[in-house]
Amino acid sequence: MTFVMDPLLYPAVTKHGRQLDFHAFSDRVAPPTFGYPPTRGGAYPGLSDRIHSTFQLLQGESLAHLSQGMLGNLLAALRHHFLCEREGAEKPEGGRACQEAEPEWREAGLYSLCERLMFGASLRTLYGTHTHTHSPGALERLRGKFSAFDAWFPLLVGGVPIRLLGRTNALRGELIGHFHPRSVQQWDDPSDFIRARTQLLNEYPLTDVEKGAHHFAILWASVGNTIPAAFWVVYHLLAYPEAFAAVKSEIQEVLGIQGEGLALDDDITITNEELDRMIYLESAVCESLRLCSAAMNVRVCQEDFQLPLNSQHSVRLRKDDIIVLYPQSMHMDPDIYPQPQVYRFDRFVSGDGRRRSDFSKKGQRLRYFLMPFGSGGSKCPGRFFARAELKQLVCVLLLYCRLELAHTHAHTHTHTPPALDTSRAGLGILPPKGDVSVRYTPIREKEKKEERERENV
């Protein structure tokens, strides 16, 4: 493997997507990881390209529909969490109305809160709803299996045979089973993206298990990175009060919301245009992604050729050479980002209050300066949706909840950040090594309760 370390040379690699191919690599790694046959080669003519063309349905016009669904599902998940779920209490299944529990301050791990909200909301938004298979209890069990599988993911991607990884094979089988075509066809209102993929898979001689495995791979792609990213975005806002205040006031200003926030039964709409106008929120998301992303961009050389690096230099590559970009080293480069270890929520805002994109190295402006979503041919097709989801989660949490870190240092009100779990380096967003406790309560319900208490005195 050859790592290209100078970010000024990244464009030379991404420009040569034909010779330096990403899918030659991903088609070697993804199929044994998720359990479907390789999509390239003679067995399934055109499948790989046609899968690629479905990625358009995560962008453009389809994105507005996806985002609208995601916001509704996030809000539903938050309401359900406050009104129906108590630690240790029995979770009601779909179809039965849940008992309204008196909202109160709760303490929980921020990672598990983000996971709970994002997993269910993403699954429902992409795949649709079903009273039985997507009931809260069923989702909870699915989420448990997903995180158990995900814990083994680095070894699986690293090529360790699945039969050597304990219960992973059985877990994967159960997860794939959730997406059996018989189940999938019962789900209401799936996204255009999943509908198109289902139709496409039906055109090829794949077994039901293989079709389920393709769907399961998309579930992993859609939440495997988004959940840890959500944790870091929210964690940083809570750990830096100045960032929290600036982002919250921007959200309220753009959405025209007065006072401390909204009541749980208030509805809300947030368009993608409104999210785009939240420059400080965008910057805070970028800054968290800068600090926690560690994806490798891998390319396999398809033929012997001379790769031009700049006007003076080129390098000779051989067929099957592997070239890697590792943007984390760029994200942590002090020449590009002064004091790179420090979280600065407004790093990506320019002096005149617009998005900042003029980052340089050695005095030369960089074409690529932030690459959590990959590059060129391997750029994440879900990146617009992912950014929208992260911003929506922040909007929902900040507008509907009072939320604070549970254990801050008494005198300084500061918090020691959790370490990054580097066992996943190279694979995407690094989760924290341990969870962080937060306290939270609905904003308006609490006010009402306080009002009642005052009236009773």
Ligand code: HEM
């Ligand atoms: C913060 C969240 C996310 C991050 C950081 C992220 C990052 C990435 C990266 C780095 C890749 C390239 C993988 C590689 O080079 O090996 C990728 C691929 C992919 N992502 Fe994402 N992603 C995120 C969210 C999503 C979401 C929400 C979806 C879909 C709903 C999605 C769908 C995909 C798909 C389908 C691919 C494979 C593309 C291909 O085969 O060409 N991602 N993602």
